[in-house]
Amino acid sequence: AGPCGVSGPCPLLLPLLLLFLPALAAGAAGMLQPRDTPSRERKELGGLWSFRADLSPGRDAGFTHRWYRRPLRQTGPVIDMPVPASFNDITQDPSLENYIGWVWYEKEVLLPLRWLQGDPAPRVVLRFGSAHYYSIVWVNGVQVVEHEGGHLPFEADISSVVQSSPGALCRITVALNNTLTPHTLPPGSIQYMADKVRYPRNYFVQNTKFDFFNYAGIHRPVVLYTTPAAYIDDITVTTTSSDSIATVQYQVAVVGSTASSLSLSLRDQEGKVVATGDGAVGELKVLNPNLWWPYLMHENPGYLYSLEVRMQAQLGGALLEDVYTLPVGIRTVHVTSTQFLINGKPFYFHGVNKHEDADIRGKGLDWALIVKDFNLLRWLGANSFRTSHYPYAEEIMDLCDAHGIVVIDESPGVGIRLPENFGNRSLQHHLAVMEELVQRDKNRPSVVMWSVANEPASELPPAAHYFKTVIAHTKALDPSRPVTFVTEASNALDLGAPYVDVICVNSYFSWYHDSGHLEVIPLQLTAQFENWYRSYQKPIIQSEYGADSVPGLHSDPPLMFSEEYQQALLREYHAVFDKKRKEYVVGELIWNFADFMTNQGTTRVLGNKKGIFTRQRQPKAAAFVLRDRYWKIANESSCLPPVITSHSLFL
DSSP, X not given: OOTTSSSSOOTTSOTTOGGGSOOOSOTTOOOOOOOOBTTXXXXXXXXXXXXXXXXXXXXXXXXXXXXXXXXXXGTSOOEEEEESSOSTTTSSOHHHHTOOXXXXXXXXXXXXXXXXXXXXXXXXXXXXXXXXXXXXXXXXXXXXXXXXXXXXXEEEEOHHHHHHSSSSEEEEEEEXXXXXXXXXXXXXXXXXXXXXXXXXXXXXXXXXXXXXXXXXXXXXXXXXXXXXXXXXXXXXXXXXXXXXXEEEEEEEEEESOSSEEEEXXXXXXXXXXXXXXXXXXXXXXXXXXXXXXXXXXXXXXXXXXXXXXXXXXXXXXXXXXXXXXXXXOOOOEEEOSSXXXXXXXXXXXXXXXXXXXXXTTBTOOOHHHHHHHHHHHHHHTOOEEEOTTSOOOHHHHHHHHHHTOEEEEEOSOBOOOSGGGGXXXXXXXHHHHHHHHHHHHTTOTTEEEEEEEESOOTTSTHHHHHHHHHHHHHHHHOTTSOEEEEEOSOTTTOSSGGGOSSEEEEOOBTXXXXXXXXXXXXXXXXXXXXXXXXXXXXXXEEEEOOOOBOTTOOOSSOOTBSHHHHHHHHHHHHHHHHHHTTTTEEEEEESOSBOBOOOOBTTBSSSBOOOSBOTTSOBOHHHHHHHHHHHHHHHHHOSSOXXXXXXXXXX
């Protein structure tokens, strides 16, 4: 088979098969989120970029003719493309909607002269929040970074390029390929249609085993930022607590100087210093700490301290100073055979699954949409969500930290359904993705569990070694959090389940199974829980359940796709949840928060309609069923006064 997973040539990839070379990304370097500090500056590059899809038969004209060596507008016709955004829905061109292959972006920016001068001159870094799927980046015609993966940040130190170029112009060129192969994450395959009677020459389609649209583009912010030549490269924080004292353990990495000193100050939300320390490794003691609590579990959820790390270093006779401030939440996570504990108290996930998905912008970051979604989460009484089925933007994670929304942080391991997806090449890439994910989100108090995959074919023989390896690797990277994957396999056949800390199971009784028969839910769902617990004695989360409903479609008695059927199905599930959450069920996450786009198909009418909100964030009838339930659960388990209602925290 060729590089696309089919016999014969693949017109989507370069002759050098760049998609299959190891990514030349940031390696083992730190991945601190860019912040403005007294020693660091940021320049946001959002807005309109020049854009060109490579429509050549081999999708390789951009490399053959070296489009990166000159302004993109000189290579041929370009269009405006907003960043961040998916490119698929921006134009009226149907070929771009479903385009597979290389597209090219370009942005020209002027850098402040102070970024280019000095002895030593500051370090200038170009960072992408994410770009889907495989990226190659040039600055002023010089390649600076490659990265594989569509949902995590990558960056490059471009100091030598911009400081050696004449003038302050910085031309950034990005070649981006959205092709998915059996060894990408998520995986896919290219299928060529050989029947010349039915299909044009070289006709192909991208096949995937997941149920959401494979949007592509530069999806998250692009920024230029500076640090001193010697700088704070990484910070790792873990916390423990008792009734009256908490410990914040820290480890700081400095790059660029062997003669440096570090001082640390932990401040509360009023700006008062509550603990200080020095050195690269140590711990801070906090008396009478304000713990980080989930939303609706405490009157002051999402409490964050600020850890200011200050470095001084000698470099070439100059004294350099770098300052970085990291939000820190003090909380603990522990799992027993029947409970999920946060700060030693039982926590019940009553939340949602989501997607980064909206009209026009696709998966592009949109602040208005993000704030709307968080207001809807609070209105709903949801205390948690899973990042189905890929890591979400750092900006979303910031709000989770600040508002006490608990997160199951999931990798892009969705659609791992075929034997070839479990091979060593796939495994090594999956391990690398988990390293990137843990590196990015390791300090977030909202993240209480890692999920390494969603609905893999975990009954296949290779799955045992595969998930044992991925989960062990994730635990080695971060021993402080439990690890899971989300299964749809039978408890008797699942070969990965022995290695998880919490059982997360998806089921769609009376929808995909016994369609239309709501009466089977109590028996089948009860048996599901009892069989899983009998096998593993681990807490269980119902990580997906739900039904499609077309807004405004009504039926009584309830029939499938009506709003009434979605309501009725939820109530049947909830009755079983209420029995089993007294034992070992520790959570329920509805599929889905909002309707979202999928590939076209005979079972999808403009996307998946399992949302309790429409794609435009308007509530269906099921939203009110879930809202009443979640606020009832919150009032039953909350230490807050019983006067809390679903209106008292509405924003």
